[in-house]
Amino acid sequence: MLCQECNEHPATLHFTKIVNGEKIEYHICETCAKEKGEHIPGSNSFSIHQLLSGLLDMEPSLKGVKQSSAETGKKAEEPLSCPHCGLTYAQFAEMGRFGCARCYEAFDSKLDSIFRRIHGGNDTHLGKIPKRGGQDLHVYREIEQLREQMKKQIEEEEFEKAAEVRDKIRSLQEQLERKGAE
Amino acid sequence: MTLEAFISEAVSPWMKNEGPESDIVISSRVRLARNLVNIPFPIANDYEHLNDIVTNMESNYSGKKAGPFPDLELFRMADMQSNEKHVLVEKHLISPSLANESEAGAVLLNPDESLSVMVNEEDHFRIQCLLSGFQLDETFANANRMDDWLEEKLDFAFDEKRGYLTSCPTNVGTGLRSSVMMHLPALVMTNKLNQILPAINQLGLVVRGIYGEGSEALGNLFQISNQTTLGKSEEDIIADLKSVVTQLVQHERQARETLLQQSKMYLEDKVYRSYGILAFSRRIESKEAMQRLSDVRLGIDLEMVSGLDGKILNELMVLTQPGFLQQYAGKQLQAEERNERRAKIIRERLALEENKLDR
Ligand SMILES: [Zn+2]
Numbered sequence: 080m081l082c083q084e085c086n087e088h089p090a091t092l093h094f095t096k097i098v099n100g101e102k103i104e105y106h107i108c109e110t111c112a113k114e115k116g117e118h119i120p121g122s123n124s125f126s127i128h129q130l131l132s133g134l135l136d137m138e139p140s141l142k143g144v145k146q147s148s149a150e151t152g153k154k155a156e157e158p159l160s161c162p163h164c165g166l167t168y169a170q171f172a173e174m175g176r177f178g179c180a181r182c183y184e185a186f187d188s189k190l191d192s193i194f195r196r197i198h199g200g201n202d203t204h205l206g207k208i209p210k211r212g213g214q215d216l217h218v219y220r221e222i223e224q225l226r227e228q229m230k231k232q233i234e235e236e237e238f239e240k241a242a243e244v245r246d247k248i249r250s251l252q253e254q255l256e257r258k259g260a261e
Numbered sequence: 262m263t264l265e266a267f268i269s270e271a272v273s274p275w276m277k278n279e280g281p282e283s284d285i286v287i288s289s290r291v292r293l294a295r296n297l298v299n300i301p302f303p304i305a306n307d308y309e310h311l312n313d314i315v316t317n318m319e320s321n322y323s324g325k326k327a328g329p330f331p332d333l334e335l336f337r338m339a340d341m342q343s344n345e346k347h348v349l350v351e352k353h354l355i356s357p358s359l360a361n362e363s364e365a366g367a368v369l370l371n372p373d374e375s376l377s378v379m380v381n382e383e384d385h386f387r388i389q390c391l392l393s394g395f396q397l398d399e400t401f402a403n404a405n406r407m408d409d410w411l412e413e414k415l416d417f418a419f420d421e422k423r424g425y426l427t428s429c430p431t432n433v434g435t436g437l438r439s440s441v442m443m444h445l446p447a448l449v450m451t452n453k454l455n456q457i458l459p460a461i462n463q464l465g466l467v468v469r470g471i472y473g474e475g476s477e478a479l480g481n482l483f484q485i486s487n488q489t490t491l492g493k494s495e496e497d498i499i500a501d502l503k504s505v506v507t508q509l510v511q512h513e514r515q516a517r518e519t520l521l522q523q524s525k526m527y528l529e530d531k532v533y534r535s536y537g538i539l540a541f542s543r544r545i546e547s548k549e550a551m552q553r554l555s556d557v558r559l560g561i562d563l564e565m566v567s568g569l570d571g572k573i574l575n576e577l578m579v580l581t582q583p584g585f586l587q588q589y590a591g592k593q594l595q596a597e598e599r600n601e602r603r604a605k606i607i608r609e610r611l612a613l614e615e616n617k618l619d620r
């Protein structure tokens with residue numbers, strides 16, 4: 080395979096870059112690589128975060144939000160920021176990094192599409208749940224499911240069954256409260 | 262210090278050329294990113310708070326014989342010489358960014374260096390396990406056990422929907438980066454790797470060269486790792502990587518077979534020329550050294566060269582990196598001095614091996 084830049088030397092470097100959410104392949108020779116040095120992932124001057132920030136910047140810009148609210152004469156919206164660490168969405172987009180765990184809640188409205196682009200279409204965790212703290216999570220997940228079930232049963236006027244489910248939910252909630260009190 | 266003593270101190274078990282498929286798979290690595298709940302990530306935190314985490318780690322874990330990893334020891338970046346840090350980077354035990362940028366950085370190591378926990382790198386914790394050869398399952402099991410053990414005392418930031426919360430959005434979910442270092446000279450020589458790469462990329466895996474600037478693949482050494490960390494279970498991520506590595510191993514073996522059948526004399530000549538240069542040269546640059554070491558390593562694997570152990574090539578690939586050369590010399594070295602030292606250390610190491618044969 081020849082270098083895609085000069086079409087002269089054999090391509091010896093192969094890597095992919097994510098540009099605007101799309102994977103682009105590069106096959107280039109060493110000479111051309113040195114010339115474009117700064118654009119190669121892994122080299123010091125070009126980090127994954129810079130790649131990312133290009134991707135994050137594509138989100139509807141905060142400027143746009145401000146402008147439109149100014150036009151309609153409403154109070155300008157607060158720029159999106161994390162109440163815990165103070166990071167703004169613009170800073171997040173620039174650095175490509177969250178400042179704390181709570182940033183995930185603060186920027187939640189924008190994260191689904193970002194994660195899908197980075198993680199091959201996925202936005203929801205399917206892996207390990209911590210053992211401690213994680214036990215409650217299992218219970219919450221169950222309560223959530225039971226509530227859905229109860230809603231359906233009420234809609235279908237199956238009140239006796241719904242009452243059974245309601246009792247189950249109560250006992251799970253009590254279980255959580257007992258643990259919380261410990 | 263004698264070269265023998267230096268090597269025995271410098272060489273981590275992962276360089277020892279052991280484990281399944283170790284003629285092609287040099288090492289297997291798993292890294293888990295974890296953060297504490299309610300404490301801003303290192304990028305948005307100050308020295309004092311970050312240092313508290315280190316102090317807490319030190320009192321809880323350093324010098325302790327607990328869990329699956331006895332005799333852990335914590336090293337603060339601030340207490341280390343820049344050269345000592347450089348060596349840990351070249352051994353793949355810490356990242357360049359922990360060594361150079363993290364003021365409150367530290368690393369927890371076990372004696373055989375199969376485990377390292379970086380503290381205050383990009384995330385509060387980076388649990389890394391490293392084993393020689395193709396041992397991804399074992400490596401993951403080790404990292405997972407360390408995670409369970411840390412979790413007994415620490416509250417990790419975890420979200421029901423997003424999983425483990427990390428500073429960089431590319432690590433969220435499992436926080437798992439699994440990677441394998443492979444020696445693929447025949448796939449490079451036959452130009453097959455280029456054909457395989459696009460398919461690998463489509464599976465959410467990334468292939469890049471290791472050692473050297475950027476993604477230059479010095480010594481035909483490649484790292485294959487997962488890019489996706491969210492929406493797949495840890496087991497699936499490991500299984501996908503394993504299946505690709507297994508196929509790469511098969512392709513590399515086939516390509517070696519083809520080379521032997523079609524161009525044995527050419528190959529043998531290449532191997533012995535490189536052997537000759539390594540055995541006699543008086544100065545050698547890193548790039549050439551890596552290529553020559555790769556050639557000889559292939560010669561050993563194909564049984565063209567006898568009396569040399571494949572592991573000394575693994576060793577030399579690490580020992581001839583700048584940090585190690587300087588550590589052995591006991592001082593900073595200019596590039597040209599390094600070239601001379603590099604040639605010397607290779608000659609001496611090969612001579613050591615030949616002396617063993619004479620006995
Ligand atoms: Zn070129």
Ligand SMILES: [Zn+2]
Pocket residue numbers: 161162163164165166177178179180181182183
């Ligand atoms: Zn925050």
